[in-house]
Amino acid sequence: MKKIMLCAVSIATLLSSSLVGAQTTAQSAAQAFPNKPIRFVVPFPPGGGNDILARALAPKMSEIxxxxxxxxxxxxxxxNIGADFxxxxxxxxxxxxxxxxxVTMNPWIYxxxxxxxxxxxxxxxxxxSVPMLLAIHPEVPATNLKEFIALAKAKPGSLNYSTPGLGTPQHIAFEVFNFDAGVKVTHVPYKGxxxxxxxxxxxxxxxxxxxxASLDQHVKSGKVRPIAxxxxxxxxxxxxxxxxEEGxxxxxxxxxxYSVLAPANTPKDIVAKISASIRDALKDPQTKAQLERQGFVESYLDPEQMSALITKDLAYWQKAIQNIGLKLD
Structure with a gap:
């Protein structure tokens, strides 16, 4: 009996030591992080909002x-390819x-x-965050949203709109516009x-x-006409x-x-460290001014707040996308 009890005590001691060791290892990894470069994936080609934001943040994050x-x-x-990676x-x-x-829209369209x-x-x-800008070619005979909607109704199927690709927020936003306005402007997806x-x-x-950010210079040069x-x-x-809405x-x-995501099960201390570097980068006057010039509104949320927003938006877009009846497969 004593041998059995000693054996049980030894196993418990080993388990306790293992748990303490695992915790110490995790803490050490978090404290040592980062000890090599960090890959910041942009799941789109250069030139779009994701890319502009990432390139604005990266230098200050590197410094921090x-x-x-x-x-x-x-x-x-x-x-989806970059996100899946x-x-x-x-x-x-x-x-x-x-x-x-x-990322909160795609589960309901695929x-x-x-x-x-x-x-x-x-x-x-x-x-x-950033408002999206509805812009048209200068030769389109409309100077405001009401005139554009009237034109689309008068010539159904004759107008096309471009986006960076299927399932992008720009695509979903225009399909919501089509639904709400009762028009059919045809989608033409591009690779970026x-x-x-x-x-x-x-x-x-x-x-x-x-x-x-992507349209500003073309608005200023008169190459596109902003209407809403x-x-x-x-x-x-x-x-x-x-x-x-005013239209x-x-x-x-x-x-x-725009948010930053890491793979699931990334240690919380490491997530917190990256999040803090983003928060501090956004406070940098030069970075902040750069983003404001391009129409971005700094809207930092910490990991817990970001998680709550994703949950809320998933529920919102499930209902909205069901209403417009959009499916991509």
Whole structure:
């Protein structure tokens, strides 16, 4: 009996020591983080909102963390390829992704996704939000939203709009616009923001919903005509441009927000460290001014707040996308 009791005590001691050892190892890993460069995945080609934000944040994050934060553009499948790459990466904090709120839209427009946004990621932070700008080619005979809607109703199917790809927030936002306005402007998806705007400027498409950062220079040069923003409030970056709601579509509200995500099971201390570097980078006057010039509104949320927002948005977009009846497979 004594041998059995001694054996039980020994096992308990070993288990206790193992748990303490595991905790110490996890703490040591978190304290040592980062000891090599961090891969910051942008799931779209250069030039879009995700890319602009990541490149604005990376230098200051590198300075704060003491390791280089390297931008890695992995485009394709409306952002799903880059996001899936991060979801399947080791949960050690060395691979993160900048994702827009399409991650809360895509589960409802695709019957099969290679990842589960609620299970396969650890939310790190919300970075910024930005109104989307409804812009048209200057030769389109409309100077405001009401005239554009009237034109679309008078010539059903004759107008096209461009986006960075299927399932992107720009795509969903325009389909919500089509539904609310009772029109059918035809979607033309591109492989990224830049080519979608190039064809708008060239007149191959007549309209787009894009980030202010991607359209600002073309608005100033007169190559595109802005007619409305997608949020209930006007943008400080373009205060003269009315909202879509002001244009007659009551209740229309499709903001574009950007978050940083890590693989699920990334240690909380490491997530907190990355999140703090983002928070502090956003406080940097030079970084803040750069983002404001491009229409971004700094809107930092910590990991817990970001997790709550994802849960809320998943429920919102499930209902909204069911209403418009959009499915991509």
């Amino acid at each position: 963390l003491g390791q280089q934060v390297v931008i890695d553009n992995r485009a394709g499948a409306g952002g 991060v979801a399947k990466s080791p949960p050690d904090g060395y691979t993160i992704v900048i994702a827009s709120n399409q 019957s099969k996704l290679p990842f589960d946004i609620a299970k396969d990621f650890a939310p790190v932070a919300q970075v910024a 923001t830049s080519p979608s705007i190039v064809d708008l400027i060239g007149g191959q498409v007549q309209a787009t919903l894009g980030t202010m 923003v997608s949020t209930p409030q006007r943008s400080p970056a373009m205060p003269d441009i009315p909202t879509i 007659g579509l009551k209740g229309y509200n499709v903001p574009l927000w």
